[in-house]
Structures are given as C-alpha cells and as structure tokens.
Amino acid sequence: MEPHLYLAADANGASSRSLTITLFLIFVAITLGITIWASQQTKTATDYYAGGRSFSGFQNGMAIGGDYMSAASFLGIAGLIALYGYDGFLYSIGFLVAWLVALLLVAEFLRNSGRYTMADVLAFRMRQRPVRTAASVSTIVVSIFYLIAQMVGAGALVSLLLGIKPGATFLGMDADTAKIATIILVGALMIVYVVVGGMKGTTYVQIVKAFMLMTGALVMTLLVLAHYKFNLSSLLGDAAEQSGKGAAFLEPGLRYGVETAGDAAKTFYSKMDLLSLGIALVLGTAGLPHILTRFYTVPTSKIARKSVLWAIGIIGTFYLFTLALGFGAAALVGGKAITAQDKAGNTAAPQLAQALGIDYLGGDTGGAVLLAIIAAVAFATILAVVAGLTLASSSSLAHDFYASVVKRGQASERDEVRVARIAAFVIGAIAIILSIFAQSLNVAFLVALAFAVAASGNLPAIIYSLFWKRFNTSGALWAIYGGLISAVFLVFFSPVVSGSATAMFPDSDWHWFPLNNPGIISIPVGFLCGWIGTLISKESDADKYAELEVRSLTGFGAH
C-alpha cells in the first residue's frame, strides 16, 4: 500500500480524513526514521532483544506506558465510560493497581536474574528445554490474543474514523476491503519496526507514541474541564443527564454485576463475572510478556524500579484523563450520537475531540483538526502496541525455543537474532491472517482474555520461581500448562464463544461455563497446579536456588 494513494484521494475526501492520514503518515515517517537509525545501532543480541540495556528510568517508564496504553485503554475505556458510566472506570482501576504486583514482586528480581525473556527466570533452576518450551508457548498464546485485539481494533477504527460506511467506497475499496487493507498495512508496518529496529527501535516508537497520547489526552481533558469551569460535579451531572440513564450512570452496575430482578442465578453469575474480571485485570499485568521484557532494557534493577514508578505515574495520570474523556463524551456528544457511530463506544474519544474542536478551536475546521489529531494518535497507539507484542513473542521463540530447545544452547548470537527476525515476520503474518478472520470479535474481550491467560499461565510460575525454594521443573510445567489450558478451555465453553448474541459463533451453542472471564477459576487453578506439580516431583535444586536468590536480591552477575 503506497502512501501517496491515500493523499491522492484527498480532493474528494473530508478535510479531517486527509489530515488524519497526513498526520498518521508523518508519525509513520518519523518512527520509520527512528527505526532505521536504531537498526544501525543494533549490533549484538543484547541490542536486539534489550535495546542495549541503555535506557533511562524515565525513557523506559514512557515506553512501558506506550506498551500498556493500548487501543483498549484509550478508545475502549473512554468508550465504556461514555456508554456505561462508572463501570468503565473499573477497568482503569484494575489496570493501574496491577502495577503494584509488578513493582513489589516481579520487576527488580526479573531484571536481576534474567537476560532477554520471561523464560530466563522461569528456567533458571529448572530443566531448560521443557520449561522454555512451555514459557514460549504461553508467551505466544498471550501475545497472539492481544495482537488480534489490537489489529481488529485498527480495522474497525479505520472505517469509522475515515468515514467509510457499509456501501460507501474508499479508494475504490468497500468497507470490508478497507478494513482488511488496514489490518495488512498495520501488520506490515509492525513487522518492519520489529525486524529492522529490534528493541531499541521499538522502545523509541513507544516513547514517541506515549508522548503523543498523553499530550492529546491532556489537551482534551483540559478542554472538557474548562467547559465545566473545573467543576467535576457539574461534569458528572451533565454526563448522567445526557447519557439518558440518570443517576445510575454514576454508580456501578450498568454493565458489570447486572442485577436481573427475579433471576437469582443470572444476577449471581453476572456478579461473579465482575469479580472474575477484577482479579484478571489486577493479576494479568505482571504476566504479560511484552511488559516483562521491558524491564531488561535498563542497566540495573534500581533503574527498573524507577521505570515502574514513572510508568505508574504516567499510566495513572492517563487513566484519570480517560475518566474526563469518557464522562466528557457522554455529556458533550451524548450516548445516542456515540452508539449511532459505534455500538461498542470505541469512537467516543474521537467524537469528543471533534465536538471540543468545534466549540473551542474555531468551528468545523477546528473540529476536523482535533478529530484528525486524535485519530492519528489512536493509530499510533495501535501500531506501537502491536510492535511491542510482536517483539516479545518473536524474542521468546528465538531465544527460548530455537536457541535453547532446538539448538540446545549451541546457537550463536548472530544466528539467534537472525531467527528472532524471521520469527517476528512469521508471527506478524500469522497475526495478520488471524485478525482478518477474527474481525467480528469484541476487542475489549480479547484484551481481558489476554490478561486472564497471562495471570493464569505466567504469573503463578513467576511468583513460585522467585520465592519458593521447593519449586521445580514439574511444578513450572504444571503451573504454565494448567493455568494456560484451563483459561483457554473455559473461554471456549463460555458465552463469549457460543450461545449468545454477541458470541463468536452466535448461531451455535455449546457453552456451559456461565462466565465471560475465566480468571476467577483459572488463576487459582494455575497456582494450585504449580503447587501439586511441585510436590509430586522429588526434584529440587537447592544450589541453583541459592544462586537465583542471591542474584535476584542483590543484582550480582546481572546481565
């Protein structure tokens, strides 16, 4: 897809559309420039996997924010708040509190004892091949779920943001073709970032994106608050009124934990689903492979700690902005106008941008400009997150599976990086293909599922590895496969996949598991499996645990 084709269509397109495309292309041009520059600095495996471990705490904090604040955060949460009010806020809180798990229990120890991937820590005192295989499988499963969510989001957004409606055409493409074209374009760009730029290039892309996202969200937040003379109460009151839901809009229960009068079972399951989502959100973050690999990009564990502190500050501030954006969209755009554009509310933030631009930046032109900027920020957001995910999963495939399992640790550094680049290409291609077939799936669901799978399959093994002396190979395999399989299995038999109007297969029904999110069952299963698996095996390597414990706590011998 050539950029000038887009620009050539400007003449008959809306001014906002052409501006969005121009801004997005500027972002792509800048980030590709950075990527090419970074590729010239990338010589060793450490450069490729860990950006040379040369980033500062603030830089990595921004990059963590860039990796974490995905389309689900920016568009999804703002949209949920705009449509369901208070319940959208629950996501923000879970996503933020989760960082304390990473800060207190994982980040520094992982940085001290690992090298490039999550499996470096899991396999530290275990039999390398089986544990690395399991960790690699789990990394790829989590990343693919997350990747598909982002790319499907990009495809859905493009038609909305560029104003392609069913029946209309864009560059001679109908809406479905344009969506597929977008998915392929996003996928192709992400492959370029990762293959060419490695961790160094990807990290800079995250930093640029985080800066754009924070600036865009800040400007919109200030405009919303200024509109209500910085009176939060009147913003909330107006949002509740315009939403058409009244006071209930500001209370929990419109979307999660819904109380159905006269149906005790349904009410019970809906509340369980809320608890399940809550647990998955708070425990998922510290098991996300693309977040864990971020801790390797800084020189020491102290700087890893600093970068998490920055990340908590940046991400927390951003979620406070989304609160203003969501309620602002409900108040200034209105629930009806939002659902008319997109039933899931994913376009609430861009619509709010347009409304604010019209009010404060000089009428329709101002509206078009602000809409274009926010739309370009949304594309940048998606692109950066998919690059981070592709890098983490291809690193695991090359470093854990290829180098340790296939080559039994005999692969040269150059060979390993070459395989990582090929793996990025292959995983990117798989994600593109799956995304094309998964277009009907709900984006927020896929992200919440990725969190549940990460919390079930990865977190128990990481925690046991770092803190439980008796933990062994059998325990690690049970924890990873037990958590991973139970999470995926329960989802397969949940109303998300079949048996409901919004399911993947709405016309079939094989569901028996009543909850949408498996976390409340699969996370305890992951921990329990790890415990049982450990006890049924006699293996225990006290020597290696001494080395792991001393190194993880003191940073001695850290790579």
Added chain:
Amino acid sequence: MTTEATPTEKYLEVQASDEFAGLRRKLRNFVFPMTVAFFLWYALYVLLSAYARGFMSVKLIGNINVALLLGLLQFVSTFVIAWYYSRFAAKEIDPIADKIRDELTAGAAARGAAARTDDATETGPEVAK
C-alpha cells in the same frame, strides 16, 4: 561474566549468612504484607461495587458519590504505596544489597585473577560490565 568465577558454595555461603538473611527478611516483611494489603483493599472495592450498590451510590458532594471517591482512592493508594516502597527500598534494601554484591564481585575478580595466574591456558572470566 563474574558469575562464572563464582562457585555454588559461595552462593550457599552468602545465602546462609546473617546479612543476606536480614536482607531477605526485610524485603519479604515489606513486600508480602503490602501485597496482601493492597490486594484486599482492591478486592474490597470490587466486592463493594458488586454487592453494596446502595452504599456506593450515596452522594457526598454534589454528584460525587462514594463509588467515585473509593475509585479515586485506589489511585491515591497505588501512588502512595509505589512512592513508599521506593523510599523504603532505597533506604533499607539497596545499601545491604549493594554491599553483598560488591563483596561478591570483588571475590569473583580475585578468583578470576588467581585462575589466570595459575593456569594461563584457561580463559579467564570477563570483568563484569
């Protein structure tokens, strides 16, 4: 790497030392209870959202209700815990961890140097980056 010049006995010795035990105790006595505390505090918030709708919808100031206040307090507690941990770690953990690490590094360097003198054919370990 420094680790290559460090035999397993050395790790076991450090692990068994009072100094290291003190470091581990201090760290675990902070992070484990703190994790339990913030998790319960978060769980309480989620449970109240699910089961205490009447309480959550009590209006405090204008349209600001208990639910919103508790949600914002989760932000405040997260920021405060993060800040408090970093202060604790810098004051109580880092000095001990640094001391143990420096001793290990010095020991490894000495062993590495000795190995090079003893046996010129054996490749000496690299100095830590």
